[in-house]
Each structure stands twice: as C-alpha cells, then as structure tokens.
Amino acid sequence: MFETLQPAPADKILALIGLYRNDPRPGKVDLGVGVYKDIDGKTPVMRAVREAEKQLLATQDTKTYLGLAGDTGFNAAMTKLTFGDKADLSRIRAAQAPGGSGALRLVAELLQRTRPGATVWLSDPTWPNHPPVMRAAGLEVRNYPYFDAASGSVRFDEMLATLRTANSGDAVLLHGCCHNPTGANLDLDQWAKVADVLLERGLLPFVDIAYQGFGEGLDVDAAGLRLLAGRVPELVVASSCSKNFAVYRDRVGAAMIMAKDGAQADVAMSQMLAAARALYSMPPDHGAAAVRMVLEDAGLRKDWETELEEMRLRMLRLRVAFAEALRRQSNSDRFDFVASHRGMFSRLGLTEAQVERLRTEHAVYMVGDSRINVAGLPEDGMDDLAKAIVSVLD
Template sequence: MFENLKPQPADSILSLMKAFRDDPRTEKLDLGVGVYRDADGRTPVMRAVKAAERRLWEEQDTKSYTALGGDPAFAAAMGDLILGEGLATDRRSAIATPGGTGAVRQAIEFIRTARPEARIWVPDPTWPNHLSILAATGRDVAHYRYFDAETGGVDDAGMIADLSAVAKGDVVLLHACCHNPTGADPDAETWKRIAETLGERGAVPLLDIAYQGFGDGLDTDAAGVRLLVQTLPELLICASCSKNFGLYRERVGLLLTIARDADTARMAQATLEHLNRQAYSFPPDHGARLVTIILGDPALRADWQDELESMRTRMLDLRRQLAAELRRETNSERFDAVADHRGMFTRLRLSEDEIATLRERHGVYMVGDGRINIAGLDTRTVPILARAIASLGD
C-alpha cells in the first residue's frame, strides 16, 4: 500500500519558515509566518490567559469529555462576541473545533452534507489553506475578483459583478476582516452591496473571522458578519481564537451556523455534532475553557480587551511607519495603501524576482505573492525593510 504514496505539494509558508531557520545570517527578517509578535519578537501569553489558566488549574475538578459540540458556554460566549448579545440566538448552532482550520474543514463537510452540488466561490486571492481544504474535499470551486493590485484596495466593482453570477444555493467564502493575504477589507457600503447581491442570488455566505479585534476593533471587525446575519436566512461562520487570544497551540476554533428558524437550527446542531463525531469525536476543551472564563469575567475581559487593543494599535503604527518610510525611500506612492490595510498582513507590489532578491541579498523572507506579516516588524526593522525594497531599483 505505502508504495503507492506520492509526494505532496510543499506548503509555501512552512517551506519559507524552514529556509529562514537554515539561513545562518544574524540580520534577517521573517515576515512570512502568520503569528503576532511583540516589539521584542515574542509571541506572548496574554495576561488574561495566564490568569484564566491559574483559575482553571485551581477550580477544574475533571478532565472527562465535554459534549460532542464542546462546552455550550464556549459557543454562547463566542457567538455573542462575534454577533453581539441577542442577535439571532434562536437561529444559532455551533460546535467547538480544533482551531479555525478545523472550523473551515467542518464547514465544508457541513456543506457537502446539506448541499453536495453547491459550488464554493472564493476570493482571488485567499488564504492558501482554503484552497487546499476545498481540493482535498473535492468541492467545485469558482473564483471572484477581490483585490486590485494597482490601487492596493478591494476591487468592489469586479467583486460585485462576479457575485452577481452566483447560482442559487452556491456558497460564497468571505473574509470577515483583516483579509489574508492582502489586508484590504470592504468598507461599510461594500458590505451592504455584498449582502444585497447574495440575497438576490439566494447564495449562502461562509465567513472566516480569524482576526476579530486586529483591524478596527472587536465590534467594527464583526460589522459585516452582523449585517449578513440580519439580512440573510442562512450563514456559516468559522472563528479562530489563535490570534486575538494568542492561543495558537491550544487550537481553539468554533463553527457557528445561522439557520432560517429555530427548528432548522436544531437540525443543524445535530448535523454539526454528527460531523464532529465522525472526525474526532469530542473537540479539545482546554483553550476553549480559557476563552469562556475570560469572556465571562468582567475584569479579565477588560484586561484582555486592553491588551488586544495595544496589539491592534501597534500594528497600525507599524503600517503607518512602513508606508511613510517606503514613500520616502522610493520617492513614490506605490506602497501608500499599506497604511490603509488592516490586520497582520499586507501584500506588497513586488514581483517574484524582487522577492527572491530581497531574500538572497538582504535576508528578508516573505511569501512569494508579496504577503508580509506586519507584526514581524518593529520600529527598528521598518527602515531596514524600506531601504532593502528601495534598493531593488538600483
């Protein structure tokens, strides 16, 4: 049997991480891996998480299984964080998953169960693992225009034109905020047009919200999701706590579905739990329990939000600094859109050859499409990166 195995395509980001580790140079920049780093280059354990860990250690009296869908308190707390308290509570169903990636996989399995013929529309570009999961599950995929490389913003007209061709019952994948890999997000007016178009076409949104709180704040980052919930009868929402709670290795995710009514929501809940049973039975609980403790305690929640806000504003400051340095070093407006992007990522207007040159000459590691992790920079390294990019014209 094993002799029939074939080499699998290399993951570009994981390959980049290995190349960075193997580079002997001391002055090098890792802008590829998608984790938050502070000014000292660390991915810290958040204060509220440490406090919740201590409380859990003192108070937890069992390590027995939770429910197939995970602790209902976690689903309720995360549902309220994303949607706001009281929105569509009787239409919600949810399961805990191993990270946001697990939520995406279970969402695709849910779609395959409910409407196997549905085509999945994805933005061009999108997170590469979206495409990998869709390919592994044999889904019919179509692409819609999203990013305008010339302006560095969302291609509103192209996106709406393409979504106007979506068939009834098709599924449209949307990034709720902090688009990965570009950092370009729809504005409020564009979200309204998206909602209207999907409603007219009878399409079902699949929203990936992996960075809530990293863009313009917890509520603003979820505004597009909430608008769609208020407008459309059915949605699927994949959430991750890796970034905004710093729980990367704990693998904390949630798949939240919105049905047209309470009876359908109960059917959806049973289906979601069945999918968990088939994949891994009971989902991991430790990280989810920490999130539940934090969101349920006013003092811990306030401290978590304060630290999250500091992380958000730090990334915004780095964006503005990088845009200004690039303008000064290149004497052009080519990279001004960096300051308008949100979240951890930005896609720079660089060719593959230029990206290779940055890696070879300057030890600057970024993904081949020009995506960089803003949080991989600090105030000292921003000018270094800007000078390296400006030198490409020499």
Template sequence: MFELLKEQPADKILMLMQAYREDPREQKVDLGVGVYKNADGKTPIMRAIKTAEKQLWEIEETKSYTGLAGDVGFADAMFGLLYGDTIKRETVAAAATPGGTGAVRQGFDMIRMANREARVFVSDPSWPNHITMLKHLGIEMVPYRYFDSETRSVDFEGMMADLGTAKPGDVVLLHGCCHNPTGANLTLDQWQAVIDLMTRNGLVPMVDIAYQGFGDGLEEDAAGLRMVVSQMPEALVAASCSKNFGVYRERTGLLMAVAQDPARLKVNQGMLNHLNRQNFSFPPDHGARLVTMVLNDAALRADWEEEVREIREGVLALRVQLADELRRLTNSDRFDFVKQHRGMFSRLGATPEQVEKMRVDNGIYMVGDSRINVAGLNARTVPVLAKALVDAGA
C-alpha cells in the first residue's frame, strides 16, 4: 500500500524554519514564523496564563474527558470576548477544537456536509492552510482579489467584483482582523458593503479570527465580526487562542455556527459534536481551561488585557520605526503602508529574488512573497532590515 503514496510538497514556512536553524550566522533574523516574539526573540508565557496554570494545578482533580464539544464554560467565555452583547448566546452552537487550524478544518467539513455544491471564496492572498485544506477536502476554492501589490492596501473594487460572481449558497471566507499574510484590513464601511453584497446574493460568511487584540484593540478587532453575525442569517466563525493568549502548543480553538433562528441551535450543535467525534473525539482541554479562567477572573483578565495592549503597542512601535527608517533611507513615503497595516504581518512588496538576496547577504529570513512577521523584529534589527531592503532594490 505505502508504495502507492506520493510525496507531498514541503511546507514553505517549515522549510524556512529549518534553513534558519541551520544558518550558523549569529546576526540572522527570523521574520518567517508566525508566532509572537518579544525583544529578546522569545515567545513568553503570558503572565495571566502562568498564574492560571498555578491555580489549576492546585484545584484540578481529574484528567478525564470533557464533552465532545469541550467544556461549555470555554464556549461561554469566548462568546463574550468575540461578540459582547451583539447577539444572543442561544443563537450560537460551539465546539472546542485543536487550535484555530482545527476550527477552520471542522468549518470546511461542515460546509461540505451541508452543501457539496458550495464553493469557498478565499482572499488572494490568504493563509496557505486555507487553500491546502480546501484542496485536500475536494471543496472548490475560488480566489477573490484582496491585496493591491502597488499600493500595498486592500483592492476593494476588485474584491467586490469577484465576490459579485458568487452564487447563492457559496461561502465567503473572511479574516476577522489582522489579515494574514498582508496586514491590510477592511474598514468598517467596507465590511458593511461586503455584508450587503452577501445578503443580496444569498452567500454564507465564514470568519477566521486568530489575532483579536493584536490590531487596534480587543473590541475594535471584533467590530467587523460583530457586524457580520448580527446582520447575516447564519455564519461560521473559527477562533484561535494561540496568539492572543500565547497558548500555541496547547492547541486551543473554537468553531461556532451562528444562526439568527434559535431553532437551528440543536441541529448545529449536534453537527459540531458529530464532526469532533469523527475527527478526534474529545478536544484538548488544558489551554481552553486556562483561557476560561483568565476571562472569568477579573484580576487575571485585567492583567491579560494589559499584556495584550503591551504586545499590540510594541508591534505598532516596530511598524512606525521600520516605516520611518525606510523613509529616511529612500527619501520616499512608499513604505509608509507599514504603519497602516495591523497585526503581526505585512507584505513588503519585494520580489522572490530580492527576498533571496536578503537571506544570502544579510541572514534575513522571510517568506518568498516578502511577508514578514513584524514581531520578529526588535529595535536593533529594524535598521538592519531597512538597509537590506534598500540594498536589495525593493
């Protein structure tokens, strides 16, 4: 049997990680891996999470399974974080998943089970796993224009034109905030225009929100999502806690099916339970338990929100420093878009050849399309990257 298997293409980011590890240069810079890093290049455990872990160690009495959908308290806590008082809890079916990736995968599975004819419209570019998972599941993927490579901003006219070709029942996959890989976000007016188009054409939104709090603030980053779920008859929402709670290796995610008609709750919840059972049975609980404790404890939550603010403002400061340094070196404002982007990522507009030159000459590692993880920088390496960009002709 095994001789019939075909070798799968290597993940580009994982290959980049391997090349970075094997590079002997001390001054190398990793801007490829999509995890938050502090000024020392470490991905720390957040203060509130560390405190919650100590508390949990004292009070936890069993490692037995939770329910198929995970602990209900986790879903309740995340409901408040994501939606506030925008919609009612009884309109949302929810199931914990192994990370945001698991939530996206379960969402795609649910689409396939509900409507095998549905196509999924995906931004061009998007997180690579969106595309590979759809291909693996045999779901037709239709790209829609999103990023203007000249202005490094949202190509909204192109986006709306492409979404206008979608048929009733098709799904539109949207990034809730901090678009990965471009860092370019929709304005609230643009969110409303997309919602109006989806409503007119009978489309179904699916929102992947993985960076809430890393853009403009916890409430601000959820604004587009809240508009979607409060106005659309139904929606799928995949949420990740990896970044904003720093629990990457705990694999903590949540898939939610939102329906304005509360009568759909029972069927939707049953479907989420079924999908979990078929894929991994019971979801992991440790990270979900910690997130729940943080969100439900006033002191822990305040400390967590403060640390998220510190992270957000630190990344924004790096964006300003990089844009200003590039303006100084080029005597041009063509890189000012870096200040406008939000979240951990920006696409700089360098060619693959220029990206390779920066790797060879300067030990700077970024994805071939010039997407960088801004959080991989610090005050010392920002000038290094800026000079390398200019020297490479970007």
C-alpha cells in the first residue's frame, strides 16, 4: 500500500547534520543545527547534569510509571524557573513533555480541544517546525511580520498592526527570548505594547521559550513572559531544556498553562494530559529527573548556572568577533547587527544560492535562510569565514 506515498521533504535543519558529517573536507565549519558547541566543536554533557545522572544511577530503585505529567518535582522547578518566584502558582499547571517540540504539540492540542481549528499567529520568519507542529494538532497558521532583513531588526510597528487584525480567541506564538532564526528580540517596552494588543483584542499568548539563559541571562530572558503573566488572564508556554541543560537527545521540556483560576487550570491540564495519553502516554524520565535534581540541589544548581553563563558569554564574544571580522572583510557595517542580536542564532540575509555556494565551495554549513548557529563560529578562523561569506555576496 505504500506505493502511493511520495517521499517526505527532508527537514531543512536536521538534513544539515548528515551533510556536514559526511563532508570529508578539513576545516569545514558547522553553523547549522542549534546545538551549543565549545571551542573544540564539542557539545559536552554539562557538569551538574553529569553529577545528577551519577546520583540518579546510584539511587534510583524503580522505573515504574510516574504518570501522564511525568516528574512532578521537575514540573514545579520548571514552573519557578520560567515564571519566577513571585508568580501566582495557584493558577499555573505544568506537564513534563518530550522536549520543546513535544511541549509545543501538547499546548497546540490543548488549543485545538479548546477551540477546534483556532488560528495561531507565528512570526515571519519562525522556527521551521512551528507550522507543522501547529497544523498537526489541527490549528490554522497565520503569520505576523517580524524581521527586517535589511536592518536586522524587528518590524515592530507592522507586527503590532497585524496583531490588531487578529480575532478574539486567536493564539499568538511569541519567542520568549533568543528568537529563532533571527536573533532579533523584543525589548521590555515592546513586550508591554504586545500585552496591550493581546488584551485589547482578546488574544491568547503562547510563549515558546527554548533558549532561556542563552540571551541576557536566566531571569532577563524570561522577563517578557513574566510581564505578560502579570497582565493577561491566560497564557500558555512551551519550554525546552534541550539547550540550557544540553540534554538534547534525552527530550526534556514542559508545557505550562496559566488559567484564570485554579479550577480552570485543573480542567485545562486534564485535557492536555488526555492529549498526551493519546500521543505518547508518558514522557521519558531520565533527562527530566536529572534536570529536577540540578534545579533542586543548591550546589548543583549553582554549578549549572555558572556553566550556562560561561556558554552565554562565549556566544556573546563570538558574536562581537564575527561582526568585527565581517566589518574588516566587507569593509562595511552591513553585518554589525550580529553583535547586537542575542541567543544562539542570527540570520545573515544571504540568498539560498549564496548559502549553497558557501557549502559547496567553502565547506561552510548554515541553514538555507542564512541562519547561523553562533556557537559554531570558529574562534581562530573568523577572518577566513568572513572572507568566504563576502566572496559569495556578488
């Protein structure tokens, strides 16, 4: 019966993993998939996570089921990490999910159960997996303008103008920090203006926070989300531990609901867990248990925060060095925005054909829309890389 099927198109980001791996050229540069890399190009297990895993191995005496919401200690710790210590926890519920994508899908399923076929507004551009995840749950996808490629900044007025045309009950997906793929983010004044429009139009904010700690720091990166939580009646969140705990393949994330009151939060949570039961039943335990141990233990937590901060500062240094190299090699300020962006990504504004030439002629890998993973920038080869980029510009 499979003779009727056409092959599925390859995922634009994940396809780069294999292409890069199979490239025999020495000095190849991987700016593709969003994983943190150290100066040696390695993606290490974080110290605190490794220690928690050791303790877990030594103390775990059963692997029996935990339940649909997974590890409740993890959920409580993630709620605090995301919403902060001052949040009104009585109307927030969280469910452990298989990674950020799993969390997005759970929230999308909840929206579908709340308003079948509801519209979710996504930034243009956004992470390429957002539309398929939303559509898989049955939601309609529309876009709001977000990025001005020429200046590397947010098209904020157009974003707000478009959101003002949204209908009451629509959801608006906002990147909590470290916008993927552009690296251009809202400041707090802009978050406040977004909150005004959400309230004015009766829109539901849906915050995807997958890079907390990679932009300006753990608390600052959640400040926009927390501002919204203080102003709007309802909010849904998908968070990921893939990057900030470097537990990518263990699939650790959380889906969170802030409802008008505790009773409504309980009902919404029951619907979200029913969706989980039909999708995968229960989330994988190991990574979330390690994350919970790190967050609950003062010593492990301090070490994790220190290492995360080192990673963040390294990405900032790389941004500055890369922008300087591009300025030298292009003799222009065209790419200066790279230094002021935050998070793991920036979008350089190259054409697909230029990106392809970089790969074939220079063994430089980036996503087709010219998104670069800043953590992959070669500390000792910035000028060579900048020269290669400038060489494909004309």
